[in-house]
Structures are given as C-alpha cells and as structure tokens.
Amino acid sequence: GKKVGKKGSKRMSCDEIPADMVDAFMSDMVMKSDATVDMMNTMEDVMDGTFMINGDMYSIDAMEPPIDMLTADATINVDGVELDLKLYPPHTVFVSNSDGISMLVITTLEGDVDTVFEIDADGTTTAQMQNISPGCMVSMTPEMMEEEKLSEFKYNDALVDPGNDNTTRKLESSPLDPTTARQLQGSSCSTLRVIEIAFAADASFCLKAGGFTQAIAKINQIVALVNQKYKVPGICARIAIKFCDIQCNPSTDPYNSDLSRYYRDTSCHDFVDYVRTIWKSNGYLRSRQGHATHLFFRR
DSSP states (O other): OOOOOOTTOOOOOGGGOOHHHHHHHHHHTTBOGGGHHHHHTTOEEOBTTEEEETTEEEEGGGSOOOBOOEEEEEEEEETTEEOOTTTSOOOOEEEEEETTEEEEEEEOTTSOEEEEEEEOTTSOEEEEEEEEETTEEEEEOGGGBOHHHHGGGOBOOOEEOGGGGGGOOOOOSOTTOGGGOOOOOOOOOSSOEEEEEEEEEOHHHHHHHTSHHHHHHHHHHHHHHHHHHHOSTTTOEEEEEEEEEEOOOGGGOGGGSHHHHHHHHHOHHHHHHHHHHHHHHOHHHHTTOOSEEEEEOOO
16 A cells, blocks of 8 residues: 555644634635635545545545656756755655546645545546645635635746747646636547656745745646646646756845846736746756746746
8 A cells, every 4th residue: 555644744633723723724725714614614534545525435545656746857946956856755646537537636745635636527626625734634616715816826828949839838827716727628648748847936936835845845736737637638748847946035036036027017028038048048957948947926
C-alpha cells in the first residue's frame, strides 16, 4: 500500500477545529464570510487516506500509482537559490477513473489528503474537498467563493515560441472559478504529448499563497488539475514542470519592479515582451525554458 501520513503530523478531528482556524482557512481560500455555516456542515474526518465524496467512499490505496509532476531534470528556485527537491518534493498526485468520472487527489508532504477534485467526462470540476487541517476536510462549491477576490489570483498568458502554437492554451486561474470552467468533449487518448513548462511567480503571488512552499503547492495543484482536463481528444497532452522561478522577496523580484508594474497596468503585450526579455537576457533562466513559460502574479 501507499504510505499515508508520517509520524509527527499534527492531526485534529473536525470537532477539535477552533474558530480562528476556520476563519483563517476561509480567508486563505477566498470564501464568502457568510458561507461559514454551509462549509462547516460539510466537515468530514479523514483517516488513513480514505475520504467520502457525494456519498461514495474512496481510498488512496485503491488509486493508480502517483503521477510524476516533474521532468527528469526539473529544478525549483526561490529568490535565486535552488531548492533540494529531496527536502522540498512536489505534492503527490493520485488519480482514479471510473464510469467517466475522474478523482484527483493531492496529498501534503506528510502524506495527508490535502485536496480532492471530482471531474466529469466533459472536464468540468463537479466537486472539491479541501484539507482544513490534517484529519479534517470540507467540501467547497463555487457559490461559497468570493468571485471578486478570486480575480486577484490571475496570471499572464503563456509566453510561447510562435512556432509552438499548440501549447498556448491558458491554465485555469482557479479550479472553482465559475467564469473559467472548461468544457472539453471526448473520451480518451491513446498517447499524451508531454509539454514541458517553466513557471515563474512574483512576490505578490508568493505573499498571497502564504510563502514559497504554498506557492509551489498552488502551482502543483493547478498543473495536476489541468492535466486531468487535457487528457481528451483534440488536446491529448500532459504538462510536466521543468522549472519554477519563485520570487518571494519584493526588493529583488524582477517581475514586480516599477517598470514591470507599469507595463502590467498599461499594456499586456508590453508586459509579456518585458518578461520575455528578462528570460532571454538571463543565461540561467534561458537554459531552463521549456515549450512554454507561465508567470503567476496577484493582480
């Protein structure tokens, strides 16, 4: 079986979750303040990698082997310092497919269930559960989300070589954002193209996420979700993370300089060109470009 939960993980039953933790969770997840009761009514204890969604019980042990999110030569940098991926591995992703329904489960570094997405045959996210604390999960719906605040978690289009126009699809800004629900028709693919993508995140995104580990986790979550939705005829692709350039220090962040913010606020085209210049003029970044580069920022 798959190892779930390391010793030392601080676990709480849902009955033990204090009010201030609920408030912090709702703020972090950009949920409406009046959705507290609805959310708390969905609280569910999770033990040993098992969870229930829509009345059905699931277990990580019964799912397919973990999905490798990184390329073989992947690197992750935070403020110019390369991380040791043995100490900071990406969150583990498990998938289960049955009767046209895909279940995507992302675990924490300690092996606890962190996020669960249910995705239908059209590629639409029909349900999401989120870890409020190790051992306790809640269900989330689009109606619970603060749409205006969700718009702060947007990011720029892919910066792609014009010859690679088959990689220019946007990633979703939020799996629960009703304005970005993706409807993809079809059943399955015999093979998947691997699209190696480099990701950058500015200091505003790092701050919004809650630090570099959470920023990496957010990128990992979005990539995992989008990969499920790209496995359909007409796309038949899988995204692999080749490189992450995470900026958390505003004073050294090249993506959030005065000039960068000026371009961002006045011209999307000029902003894309500006970020392209940053990568082309930096030999280290240039050597780590993949088929496309995406920049995450809070706006």
